[in-house]
Amino acid sequence: MTDMNAIVGTHDILMITLDTLRYDAAVPEEANCPNLCGSGPWEKRHTPGSFTYAAHHAFFGGFLPTPANTNKAEHVRLFHSRNTGLKTHPHTWLFDTPDMVSGLAAAGYQTVCIGGVIFFSKKVPLARVLPGYFQQSYWRMTFGVTNPRSTEHQVNHALKLLGNTPLDQRLFLFMNVSAIHGPNHMFLPGARKDSVDSQRAALRYADGELGRLFDAFRKRGNPVFCLAFSDHGTAYGEDGYQGHRLAHDTVWNVPYREFIV
Ligand SMILES: [Zn+2]
Secondary structure: OOHHHOOOOOOOEEEEEEOOHHHHHHHHHHHOOOHHOOOOOOEEEEOOOOOOOHHHHHHHHOOOEEEEOOOHOOOOOOOEEOHHHHHOOEEEEEEOOOOOHHHHHHHEEEEEEOOOOOOHOOOOHHHHHHHHHHEEOOHHHHOOOOOHHHHHHHHHHHHHHOOOOOOOOOOEEEEEEEEOOOOOOHHHHOOOOOOEEEEEEHHHHHHHHHHHHHHHHHHOOOOEEEEEEOOOOEOHHHOOOEEEEOOOHHHEEEEEEEEEO
16 A cells, blocks of 8 residues: 555645546546556545535545455555544554644645535535635636536646646645536537446546646656545436435445556
8 A cells, every 4th residue: 555654745645536437437448548547447446425525524534435345454544533542554644633634734735626516616605615624725617517628627727726836835736527527428429418428438538638737747846646536426327326425336336546646
């Protein structure tokens, strides 16, 4: 596993949630996603939450998706609250704050959120809760689920911020990619409703845009640790289920990767 105590303090950290991406939509696109999967395949994991709000609270609390296996010894946490009385792994980074975002801020990181789906829109008090974890947070209509160029706009905004961040300032950039969340049929020519196939098309689109973000991080010249994963999947009629915020394999199983950019 990654030794987070060798990452925090020396690496910029990039966390990307590919909102609503199903595991079985991500795997067949590995060869078509050179930016997200250039260094390896997706790992199958279980999300701690069935929809954006629940899942992201867990993530920011340090509870990332867990390996989809029964061997708890492999379920080593990257981030964990300090002094809980629980035994932790030596590679786990411990934070002394209510959440890992403010924990990274306390460790000298600038924390930035680039929102995507509606829970990051800051338009109503509820939609200011998740962005409120960060020192800086941004959302524009063009970052949202209805814009067919949302990832391009999100990445463009991130590049502007990167350009204004001194090279010696450690950065924790979180981006919630909205493109794969419904509606996503606009990414598949001729499609009139969302499906696994249109998710796959949206993922290919998002991967293509994320390449510019990774290049910009590489140009900063600092090592970058990237976490890329889905917050939950979604059902397209399996066993009668539609959507997420419900318990079904299509929702709990999510793709997960961690890699050095
Ligand atoms: Zn979500």
